[in-house]
Amino acid sequence: MQTLNPLGLDTIDATGYITGQHDLDADHVNEIAASMETDGWQGAPLVVLGDYARAYTGTHRLAAAEQAGLDEVPAVELADLFQACNLDLWEICDGQGLSVLEDRPQIVELLPADVRSAYGLEDLC
Numbered sequence: 001m002q003t004l005n006p007l008g009l010d011t012i013d014a015t016g017y018i019t020g021q022h023d024l025d026a027d028h029v030n031e032i033a034a035s036m037e038t039d040g041w042q043g044a045p046l047v048v049l050g051d052y053a054r055a056y057t058g059t060h061r062l063a064a065a066e067q068a069g070l071d072e073v074p075a076v077e078l079a080d081l082f083q084a085c086n087l088d089l090w091e092i093c094d095g096q097g098l099s100v101l102e103d104r105p106q107i108v109e110l111l112p113a114d115v116r117s118a119y120g121l122e123d124l125c
Contacts, residue, residue: 003074004044006118007084014048014055014062014075020101021059032064041065044120045074047081049100056104057120078107081119085111 005011035042046058055062056078065073078100082089087110093100098107108116108124116122 002040002042004118005074005076007076007081007115009045009076009080009084011045011074011076012048012050014046014073015065015070017046017048017053017055017062017073017075019055019059019062024060024063028060029063029067032060033067036064036068036070041070041072041074044118045076047078047119047121048075050075050077052101054101056108057124076119081111081115085115087111 003011043061044057046062047056048054049056055075062073079089082092089100089107092098092110093103093107096106100107104124108121111121113122116124
């Protein structure tokens with residue numbers, strides 16, 4: 001397993017998490033699963049909301065990991081990602097009236113572009 005985690009954040013296991021996204025490209029999931037069966041997890045960890053057991057990123061990778069039977073799905077907490085950027089996720093949400101579940105694009109936009117890119121969040125903006 002080769003997880004790219006440029007900020008060196010603590011990782012947790014997101015096995016069994018949900019994404020809230022229902023549009024899966026089955027062929028894409030199959031491709032990723034085949035790669036995972038051979039090489040294990042590659043790339044950035046998922047970004048998750050641990051208290052909700054919900055993945056912010058990686059709908060296809062999460063489904064592929066389950067299909068491939070991986071023992072662990074590496075993930076980092078969204079709040080930890082914000083903290084590493086000297087931002088307080090919960091304070092921002094409270095101050096701007098944002099919901100971590102409903103306002104994903106607006107929340108992710110607050111992170112620096114290089115961090116969004118490194119952790120696979122750029123598609124949410």
